[in-house]
Amino acid sequence: MTYDLYIGDRTFSSWSLRGWLMFECFDIPHRTHMVGLYTGTMQQDLAPLAPARLVPVMRIPDGTVVGDTLAMAETLAERHPDAGLWPADPAARAMARWLVAEMHSGFGALRTDCPMQLHGQWQGFAPSDAVRTDLARLEDLWSLARSQFGDAGPWLFGAYSLADVFYAPIAARIAGYDLPVSDAAQTYVAHHLSDPAFRAWRAQGLTVSYDPMPYAMDLEQGAWPGPD
Numbered sequence: 453m454t455y456d457l458y459i460g461d462r463t464f465s466s467w468s469l470r471g472w473l474m475f476e477c478f479d480i481p482h483r484t485h486m487v488g489l490y491t492g493t494m495q496q497d498l499a500p501l502a503p504a505r506l507v508p509v510m511r512i513p514d515g516t517v518v519g520d521t522l523a524m525a526e527t528l529a530e531r532h533p534d535a536g537l538w539p540a541d542p543a544a545r546a547m548a549r550w551l552v553a554e555m556h557s558g559f560g561a562l563r564t565d566c567p568m569q570l571h572g573q574w575q576g577f578a579p580s581d582a583v584r585t586d587l588a589r590l591e592d593l594w595s596l597a598r599s600q601f602g603d604a605g606p607w608l609f610g611a612y613s614l615a616d617v618f619y620a621p622i623a624a625r626i627a628g629y630d631l632p633v634s635d636a637a638q639t640y641v642a643h644h645l646s647d648p649a650f651r652a653w654r655a656q657g658l659t660v661s662y663d664p665m666p667y668a669m670d671l672e673q674g675a676w677p678g679p680d
Contacts, residue, residue, distance in 0.1 A: 453513050454481040454513065455483070455511065455513065456482070457471060457484050457509075458484075458486075458498070458504075458508060459471060459484060460487045460488075460489030460508070461489045461490060461660075462654070462660070464489075465489060465568075466567075466625075467506070467508060467621075468508050469624075470620065471508025472653060474521075474525055478532065478536065480535065487507050501519075502517075503519075504519040510524055512531070522556050525618075529614070537613065537614050538614055539601065539610075539611070543601075544601040544609045547597060547600070547601070547609075548613055551618070554593065555622070559586045559589070559590070560586075561582035562583050562587065565583050566583065566631070568625055568628065571673065571676070572628070572675055572676050573628055573630050573675065573677050574669055574674075575674050576671055577629045577630060579631055583631070587631060587633055590619075590633070591634055594619075594637060595636065607643065619644075624644070626638075626641050627676070627678060646679055654676075
């Protein structure tokens with residue numbers, strides 16, 4: 453039972469990162485296909501997957517096409533109930549779904565002002581008040597999950613779950629823009645940066661060059677803060 457996963461880019465596509473992690477981190481067999489997000493062929497590449505128009509999108513083994521990371525996540529959890537995509541505890545699972553839903557629909561300032569990029573760390577980036585408000589909300593949610601359900605491991609609900617999949621691109625943003633968060637939040641970010649799946653994704657992304665570089669800023673860019 454092998455799925456086909458279509459992604460747009462590894463260095464800049466936060467949504468694609470989510471889609472890939474939900475397969476890779478739960479050992480769900482898949483083939484990855486690249487869509488021309490920055491080469492102008494995206495519409496053409498996605499035509500066989502209509503009505504999908506954005507990445508990521510997956511085709512399940514019976515041929516059904518499912519787009520949008522939230523729909524993909526729920527479909528995979530339903531089809532692979534023993535894979536542990538959601539926490540086993542009902543209360544933890546309910547909170548995890550809440551955190552995922554809020555990530556899916558919220559944090560607009562952070563996502564707009566700090567597009568995900570995995571090249572290096574922008575030096576001297578000054579977050580707006582709206583971004584700081586988003587960061588404070590993240591701190592509240594992460595702290596709540598960790599305090600109630602995080603005793604069994606380093607992730608939001610102890611063991612790695614879909615909640616961590618959805619917040620992986622946020623961890624990358626905090627790292628890539630050196631955003632001001634607490635030590636506890638930085639520890640959680642560091643777990644993402646050192647996670648083997650995340651590192652493999654970033655390493656593959658760095659094999660691709662761009663001219664011009666998407667989302668370039670008029671700032672110096674230092675070394676990536678996590679391991680290569």
